[in-house]
Amino acid sequence: xxxxxxxxxxxxxxxxxxxxxxxxxxxxxxxxxxxxxxxxxxxxxxxxxxxxxxxxxxxxxxxxxxxxxxxxxxxxxxxxxxxxxxxxxxxxxxxxxxxxxxxxxxxxxxxxxxxxxxxxxxxxxxxxxxxxxxxxxxxxxxxxxxxxxxxxxxxxxxxxxxxxxxxxxxxxxxxxxxxxxxxxxxxxxxxxx
Amino acid sequence: xxxxxxxxxxxxxxxxxxxxxxxxxxxxxxxxxxxxxxxxxxxxxxxxxxxxxxxxxxxxxxxxxxxxxxxxxxxxxxxxxxxxxxxxxxxxxxxxxxxxxxxxxxxxxxxxxxxxxxxxxxxxxxxxxxxxxxxxxxxxxxxxxxxxxxxxxxxxxxxxxxxxxxxxxxxxxxxx
Numbered sequence: 001x002x003x004x005x006x007x008x009x010x011x012x013x014x015x016x017x018x019x020x021x022x023x024x025x026x027x028x029x030x031x032x033x034x035x036x037x038x039x040x041x042x043x044x045x046x047x048x049x050x051x052x053x054x055x056x057x058x059x060x061x062x063x064x065x066x067x068x069x070x071x072x073x074x075x076x077x078x079x080x081x082x083x084x085x086x087x088x089x090x091x092x093x094x095x096x097x098x099x100x101x102x103x104x105x106x107x108x109x110x111x112x113x114x115x116x117x118x119x120x121x122x123x124x125x126x127x128x129x130x131x132x133x134x135x136x137x138x139x140x141x142x143x144x145x146x147x148x149x150x151x152x153x154x155x156x157x158x159x160x161x162x163x164x165x166x167x168x169x170x171x172x173x174x175x176x177x178x179x180x181x182x183x184x185x186x187x188x189x190x191x192x193x
Numbered sequence: 194x195x196x197x198x199x200x201x202x203x204x205x206x207x208x209x210x211x212x213x214x215x216x217x218x219x220x221x222x223x224x225x226x227x228x229x230x231x232x233x234x235x236x237x238x239x240x241x242x243x244x245x246x247x248x249x250x251x252x253x254x255x256x257x258x259x260x261x262x263x264x265x266x267x268x269x270x271x272x273x274x275x276x277x278x279x280x281x282x283x284x285x286x287x288x289x290x291x292x293x294x295x296x297x298x299x300x301x302x303x304x305x306x307x308x309x310x311x312x313x314x315x316x317x318x319x320x321x322x323x324x325x326x327x328x329x330x331x332x333x334x335x336x337x338x339x340x341x342x343x344x345x346x347x348x349x350x351x352x353x354x355x356x357x358x359x360x361x362x363x364x365x366x367x368x369x
Binding site: 021022026029030033034037038039041042045046051058059062063066067122125126129144145147148149150151153169170173176179180183 | 196197198203206207209210211234235237238239241242243244245246248249250253255256258259261262264265266268269270273
């Protein structure tokens with residue numbers, strides 16, 4: 001059998017069909033995308049340590065989100081659901097690689113990413129953070145990013161990562177301690193104010 | 194094990210994430226964070242991650258919403274087409290299998306009369322096949338024809354339909 005392809009006319013038809021296929025209108029999607037695309041990309045890039053992979057996962061995440069038949073109680077619920085799809089996609093991706101491959105890939109990319117940073121101090125701090133994060137488990141990275149970079153509540157983190165809220169506090173505590181140990185003496189912002 | 198906690202931890206995180214730390218937040222919160230072990234640690238990590246987040250947000254060039262929407266629409270249509278084509282492929286495969294089975298049974302069905310005819314002729318092959326011999330062969334061929342004509346043609350017709358119908362359907366429903 002031949003491979004199924006779409007003609008230009010069908011492509012235009014697909015555009016018209018989209019609002020019937022997806023549970024969201026294009027306008028609503030645009031508004032949602034503007035709010036979530038950058039935070040989601042940053043999250044994916046930080047936990048995968050790979051900006052190209054984050055680009056691909058971003059598209060896949062939104063595609064799966066649009067195809068879902070789930071109903072959302074609120075904007076937060078919708079947002080958490082999106083991040084959960086992204087988290088699951090990252091997990092699926094990692095299952096295909098061994099831990100060793102992952103670590104090597106991440107270490108090699110750390111310096112490449114930080115090389116473009118304009119300020120020296122900021123660049124050094126980012127490099128330290130990237131190196132430390134590369135030594136952490138994927139779940140620890142997700143936990144730290146959601147809790148401290150995005151300021152998510154424990155309920156939200158539990159929903160995104162599929163964890164029990166009761167175990168979250170201990171996991172977060174351990175991840176924080178591990179990062180502090182990997183970073184050495186932490187810099188306390190505004191200490192000399 | 195009791196985990197060390199601080200009731201102001203969330204406020205410290207909220208101030209840092211919102212970019213109010215250290216200059217635009219409550220002075221008391223700042224003083225507290227300098228003294229509290231938990232908040233000091235949380236503030237250090239949250240500030241580091243805030244810088245990372247802001248830098249990533251500046252650096253990233255995400256595709257437009259329209260582009261994502263359009264690609265998703267195309268992909269959804271493509272997947273729907275593939276899904277629709279799947280039963281047709283199954284039907285085609287099943288027909289080919291049926292046709293092969295029918296062909297095998299036809300061969301089996303026709304084999305014994307043919308063998309009978311050929312067996313009857315074997316002694317006659319040795320001399321040259323003259324007009325008299327052909328005359329002797331004709332009734333045998335006529336017998337064979339009457340045998341196949343009864344059920345054989347019906348089976349052949351069914352086999353042809355089974356092979357041709359899915360092919361016709363496939364070409365009728367395919368893209369070009």
